[in-house]
Amino acid sequence: MRTGALNVNIINSCTEDLKGYLGQEIAKDTIARPYTSEDFRKWEHYFKEKGLYKEIAEKEIAEETIPALGEFIYTLSQYFPTLACYFMSKILFGILTLKFSTTDRQKEMYLAKLIEGNLFATFASKELESGFELKRMQTVARRKKERWVINGVKEDVVCTEDADLFLMLGKIDVPFQAEDQYGLFLLEKNMRGITVNYDESKKSESPLRTATLTMKNLTVGEDQFLGSLQNQYKVFNQVLDFWNLLLASLLLGSTRAVFDQGLEHALETNRFGQRFMDAPYIRQQFAQYKTELEVTEHYFFFILQQAELQTIEVTQLKFKAMAVSEEIINGILGIFGFATLPTDNVLRRYKSISEAANSVGESPDFYLKKISKQWTKLPS
Template sequence: MRRTLFTEDHDRFRETARAYYLRECAPHAEAWERDGVVSREAWLAAGRAGLIGWEFPEEYGGQGIRDFRYNAIMAEEMAATGSVGIGLGLQNDVIPPYLTGLTTEEQKRRWLPGVISGETICAIAMSEPGAGSDLKAMRTTARREGDHYVLDGQKTFITNGVLADLVIVACKTDPAAGHRGISLLVVERGMAGFERGRRLDKVGLKAQDTAELHFEGVRVPVANLLGAEGAGFRHMMENLPTERLAIAVSALAGAERAFELALEYARTRTAFGRPIGSFQANRFALAALRAELNAARGYVDGCIMALVDGQLSPEDAAAAKYWTTETAWQVIDRCVQLFGGYGYMNEFEIARIWRDNRVHRMFGGTSEIMQEIVGRSLGL
């Protein structure tokens, strides 16, 4: 499909992103998958290429560009080049609203230059072993003692958890106040009592480090409070639409890559003396997948422009994440089927895409939570 949402500036940015992924990431995919973590050099290279933090103000090293189309390009090119693992999506899609809208001038000077250069890797710690999508059930607490908060608790499923230098931690500063007692504290690498737990062995996204984090009596300066005390839940809810659309974009990009691989395989793989794509069952299956991807692309591009224009509601973002991730999964699964036994072999990229994409229906809120959000908006 011809897309009309991008300008020449976006096209130049896409060229830069593709060159970066092909040079710095794709060649290391196998090693990163094996190691369960990416090289910090890849982060620094992204910083040098201007591929981190373009949304941040120019005085700190950013470009002052707030346009989600650039975020979409990064996700699309990561999938299109067969790259894996590097958590730039979190750094660019999720973190900026927290570090621009909620930080003081002193905090901006202290943190933003390193984030933009790729020297400082960020994570956000919400989920806990007993509280996934139910953020109000979190047990991590922070009590005020003079100029510090004393932080205690545990987080899990934390993207960039191994590499992170700054971790935005959701915690209860007033446990009796329910969700109105949740605050956000920035924990920095090296703070006493802050420990990384085990690196989690995931089904997919194996190169993207995901870890448990432990906080035992961590003394966090009050100067590291992000936003207002007790307003953490509201701050997180305000940022979820962008995060959820970013997940939809990534899921669709993976599905489009899977389709390209399946189409090429159908053209070159032979059975009974002819390309398997010439059999009506396969030809019709690919035609149906092409139509589904076209519909998804039009839908997601419309949501991207709604976000750019400030018109994407939380309900719209939830619907987009639900439908796109479910559709992408169905498309990818059908592509794996077309590969036959080879689609089940880890050495084939299609198998990795299948493994990696499954989580999109879970994180950022499960498909069932998305349906609940949309259902409530209907007055049900």
């Protein structure tokens, strides 16, 4: 098993293929018609066989791979945003698991299976009342001798159908130690004390389907404890920066696809005897969206080329991408009348993935409040 840097050539090769023939092939399954679960598995398997799936889960990430992965997610999102979001989970939560798996026992239990793709891990952090705010979290793991007893509920846990492991973030209560400590636990789906509940009113076959994760007197050993955020903060913060970058990649790629398809639709579709684009207001709206999207994309590619990710810049990029994607996608859907679009219209599907990405946009970062005070000082 290789533990060096990712093979950037594989990632770049996949990105270049997506810009050409591969993107057109995927578009036949995802844009020309509603995609199916078979389409998803087909293309997931394709990238796995190309070697990308294994490379993404490698232990180390060299700095030169960051722009390559960012551009890959951005490009894939233009054709298959659901798969791009799935890969994000694989990238980030595989990396997080490997970064925090410091014992030989943990590596023996999970490392090889994560790399080979036989296991899939997802993140469980959000709560109903507190959202992603650490200090208000109600999920608590209490230390009792050599065991941890966990109680709490996590909401909107993504990819639960495929997930074998949950990377759970919560408070830790250790006797005779300071309060307000937080830890990461790697929990197996079939553990006694874990219940996964789906909202039956929201039927979905999507691999991104969310669920509620309930832990009631869940008792685990040290093998499931990956460390406290206080002790591992530097590594955790680097991974959060990477998460914010890839989330921005997903949102901007999806928004680019909606803009391009919306523009084509406006140029080709007639209403009341004239093209949509012939209306001055609609021309003005598309011109405004074009400028906003290009400015944000320019900032995105500028960040990709930096020698080292800066937390303030990457977090600002994420929130810019969230705001721009919401404005442009909702605006274009509004132009054509969202309520009148067929349920299988591709623009509806892009709106859905954008909303899902925005809902996980708030990262549990210790410094978010400090960063937010500085955003106004940064160039827009």
